[in-house]
Amino acid sequence: MALRLAADFDLRKDVLPGLRAAAGARGGGAGILENNYESLRVLNVERNGNIIYTYKDDKGNVFFGLFDCHTRQNEHLYTFEKDLQVVSCSVNRERTLLAASLVQSTKEGRRNELQPGSKCLTLLVEIHPVNNVKVLKAVDSYIWVQACVAGCLLCPAGWHIPESPEKGQWDGSSVCFPVAVLLGLRLFLHPHVESNPLPENHLLLISEEKYIEQFHIQVIQEDGNGVVIKNSGHLPRERVAEDFVWAQWDTSEQRLYYVELKKSRSILKCIQFYADENFNLMFEAPLDIALSDSGFNLVNFGCTDLQDQEKFSEHPTLCVFTNHTGSLCVCYSPKLDSWEQITYSVFYFHKGHSKTFTAALGSADSRVTKGITFLNLDYFVAVYLPGHFFHLLNIQHPDLVCHSLFLTGNNEVVDMLPHGPLQSLSGSLILDWCSGRLYRADLNRSYLLEFLWDARLDWEKMAVLHCVLSCRQDTRFLEAKIIQWISENISACHSFDLIQEFIIASSYWSIYPETGNMDKLLPYSSVLTWNTEIPGITLVTEEIALPLMRVHSFKGYWEKLHSNLEYVKYSEPHSHYSNSVVRRQWHSLISEEKTGKRRSMAYVRNILDNAIKVISKLEARHLEPRLTPLFQEEDNHQRLLVGLMVSELKDHLLRHLRGVEKKRIEQMVLDYISKQLDLICQILEASWRKHNLHPWIFHFNRRASAAEFAVFHIMTRILEATHSLFLPLPPGFHTLHTVLGVRCLPLHNLLHYIDNGVLLLTETAVTRLMKDLDNTEKSEKLKFSIIVRLPPLIGQKICRLWDHPMSSNIISRNHVKRLLQDYKKQPRSSVIDKSSYSVEFLPLNYFTGILTDIESSSRALNAFEGHDNVDAKFVEEAALKHTTVLLGL
Structure with a gap:
């Protein structure tokens, strides 16, 4: 499968054995949980990765536990000695306060469906030490509570809670349930700071009455390490948001996204919570989607049974994804209105446009029983419909549809993902509520490489190539596998050049992590447009209004998002680096060399110094001796090209990368250009090794083998790919290419290649030619044909190496030409x-x-x-x- 799910946590393996062992130690027997395994489920995944779960014993007592993701140990938090159904739960960072939302079970023992009028209770418990239990609210509607930095609940009037529960247990006997009670889902806000405990905890309360409040809870230490609530009778609170129809909580980044309806328009807003501040409204963005004010939907607020997953088509799906590069994607799937096709939209706010995809579902008899799932995979968003399709959308480069991968059909590729409801968390984490497993998702490199070999369509090859290159682990191995594929499929693509795309994309991804702005400044693909349709996919692209930032100072993610938005607003449509300036400068230098006029030596020396730095870095990339006989000569023309590219690219980045040190930019440029040269060397090394060629083949006394023909063909394709993009070649490339050309081609073809610039005659190659070949008639014809095509400066040197009347004639001609000039x-x-x-x-x-x-x-x-x-x-x-x-x- 293109997506690999590695289980970080599994209720059956990480929790259940320990619970059985503990039950046996207490004399209760391991069978306590055998008949109650259905009650064991995950409640919440905290910011630090710890997992809160709950279960019941055979008496209906509710237990709360915590799995520490770092120590891989389980910890018992609290027990309620009453048959209650847990809806949500959260614990503060110090594990001193537990917030839980509970509802009474029905007489039949099944879970209450939480219809209006259900008896619900939202509690805050002091668990270190075991102390007071307090009720937050009681109203005739549902409530969810999300803890921010830590949490506490307010006890409303009319509720009685025992002041001193014994031994961490509470039987609930002294609590009077009103006729209709508020259901609470609480989420503690957790700061990044992990040093000293904060004296104040913050708790979010989300109500079905469409408002969100934040409570501020001060705690104090008593009796050593014990922590209790200070002034628990009155907890300060403030309104965060109201009149919303949808909300999503980002646990990792402590952000709240919600949608308000204003004059039938959906407005997305985001609030950022801080540990040392309060909170800020960061942006507002209009969404061209249909959300009803009669509905109410929450995302990532813990496990909830309020939404029936089997009836997904009655509710639209909406979620927000971000990553460290400053991207902001909103994924939306409306209500299902057809059994033949399904539509979803992705709003790429960081790019200023949206794309609406319509995917054919095939047979009308194949009814959809599950909803669309959107998963955040850092540089990609996975869109998954069980049994129908799996799409990988490139959110960094969404401009061309060929950079995204679309897998369709009811086959093993699509069916390997879990069919239950999946929740996408931060950091490419995915929670399967049904199985109680927490997965870490990433792209399956093995499958993608295998798919690369089997792909028949150009858009599939392009998409998979970029997917593989985005996997930054063990890049040398991935590049070797891609090069092996390229060598076997060199002419298989008609829409783009494989070598070009590999060099451009791989060198881009090698430097991309340095700064998030590289996608605006460096080319990431050799393809500028793509008009080929993808079977089964209909795509509509539209411009969208950009988010309106509501703050004036930015840092971290918000600085990068703001930079992306500013780029969309004000930048030129094509600000990617181009070698056009380098092309003009290089031709100018070559022309000056031929006429004997050269600009200042200091300028040329600086250019050649740049080339020396690149070549040194290139040699350092590969410590083992290379099989390919390169770097054997001073290829001045290629060195001038390399040096000019360093100079121009450095100036380009300095103009646009403000705030980045000049020394760092220079290092990035050297890495980028040396990477391009190294990729060419890797392609040659792979060909050399595949065909088992000798490291030194500069001999002309025998005919070329089939292996040498194959390597010559690869080198010619490399030359074509780099020539159209005007990329430099490693020194010695032209010499090796010419030597192979002399050995592989008939004379008339050889001269045709030389006259059309495919083969460039270098002094090293021609010198070897003059020394190795004898003076037979055939060799003389070849030598003369080569000499008359040499540049004057090289020709004067070469003629003196050939003791032949023809050579003397050429020397005489040049001498007379100079004298009579x-x-x-x-x-x-x-x-x-x-x-x-x-x-x-x-x-x-x-x-x-x-x-x-x-x-x-x-x-x-x-x-x-x-x-x-x-x-x-x-x-x-x-x-x-x-x-x-x-x-x-």
């Missing part, structure tokens, strides 16, 4: 001194005389200083030898 014809005597020449060939003698006169001038000698053994005499001899060869004499 600025030559102005002067009057000369018509009488030629024949005694100076060995051959009576007047045209040649006349021309040689002109060259001799030019060479005799001091200006010419200075201009051509260093070209030993090349003079008029050498030109004459070369001309005669060449004529002889042409005439076949």
Whole structure:
């Protein structure tokens, strides 16, 4: 399955054995729980990861327990000696105050369905030491209570609670239940600070009468470590929100999201609670969804039986997901109105648009019996409908639908997830209420890699590739597996280039965790548009109004969200880094080199220093010796390209990443570019290893093998991929590519590749060519064809390595061209001194005389200083030898 669920907690394994052992030790026998296992269930998952659960013994007594996620130990919190049904529960961080919502069981012993008029009681218990039990409220409606930093409940008038329950137990006999009582779900607010206990605890009370209050409870220590409530007769409280129809609690981040209806418009609001402050209304955002004020829905307020999961279609599904990058997603599924298709929407507020997906359900006979489940997976949102589909939506890059994965059908892929109601918690935690299991969810790398091999459609390959690369554990292993897949499917994609997408996406994900703004500044895909439809999925994209921030100072997540919103408002549509500037600069430097004009040496030296840093970091990435013979030469052109890219990318990030140190940005740039070069090296290493090539193949005395043909093809595809994106190549790439080209291609194909820029002639490759090949007719033809295509500066050096009339002819031509470049014809005597020449060939003698006169001038000698053994005499001899060869004499 694309989603892997690893159980962090299981009631059957982590709690039940200990309860049976404790019951046996008390003499009650392990059978106490055998017939009451149905009563054992999870009530709440606290911010620190501890899990509160409840169960009943054979007498109906209600027990509260806590599983410590760090010590993996269970702790008994409290016991109510009365047959009550627990609706919700929370404990403060210090485990001194327990808040619980209870309802009397029916005579038949089954759970009360909590219809209006049910007898409900919301209590706060001092459990360390065992002391007072206090009632928060009693009204004719339901109430949920969420503890913030710690919690306490107010005892309303008309209720009597015993002041000193014995030994942590309370029989409930002295409590008078009114005819209609308020049901309370309490949640303690827990701060991040885990040092000294706070003197004040905070408790949220959520009422079905559509208001939320916060109680402030001060506690004091008595008798050593004992903690009791101070001034319990009067607890300060304040109204947090009212007139809402939906609310969601984020335990990890201590945030309350709720929806108000204003003139038939749904307005999403968020309140942030702090340990050292009170709370702030952070933003308001309009939602284009249909919520009725007659309904009432709560998310993540603990376990509740008020919603019948079998009748999900009567209620819309709504939830809010965030992550550390500053994303804000609202997922919404309306009431089901068709058995043939189902629709859901995702509001990407951090991107400024929403997407509405309509998924075909297949046969109309396949009725939907469960509701849509939305799960937060950090960079992805999973949308799951049991037996029908499983979608992985990319929330970081939702612009292109091909970056999301859509799995459909009633098969093992979809059916492996639990079919019961799942609750998505912070930190990719998922709670299965039915089984009492807490899972840690992440993407299943093994399944995704296997799916990558089996995928036949381009959009599936694109989506899975990005899913795999987002898994940041053991990236070297993942990259090796992807490279292996690319080498086997190099031409399998028609909508995008596999090598391009791999290099761009992998280098992006390697640096993305450094700062959340990288998705705005660096390209994350080689694909700019995607128009191909995905079978079974209909998609509508719409712009949405951005959230209105209600605060003026931001930190943490809110700073990143605000940055995302500002980017949507004011940034250019395409602010991603592009190599277009580097392309112009590089061509300018190459052109200056050919003309002999070069800008200041300091500028060029700085560019080459940048390249040296990148190459050093590249070599440090791979400590073991590489099989591929790269880094064997000073590839100045590629080094200039690498250095220019460092300079331009650093300037780009400095312009947009305000507040980030210059040194850190420079390090990020070096990491990014060296990563791109390293990926190319990894592809070559994989090909080299796969075909078992020798580390050094620079020899021309035998024909190429099939393995060398395959590697040459891979290198050509790499060159095509990097050329269109104008990405640098590791030094030595062109040399190795040319050597393989000479060995693999017929002469006419080789020259065609050279003339069209596919093969670039380097000094190292041509030098090896001149030394290795003999002077047979075939080799001479090859050498001459190569030499005449060399750049002048390289050609002058190479010609001197080939002791051949053809080489002498080329050297002579270049020498004459330089001498006559600025030559102005002067009057000369018509009488030629024949005694100076060995051959009576007047045209040649006349021309040689002109060259001799030019060479005799001091200006010419200075201009051509260093070209030993090349003079008029050498030109004459070369001309005669060449004529002889042409005439076949």
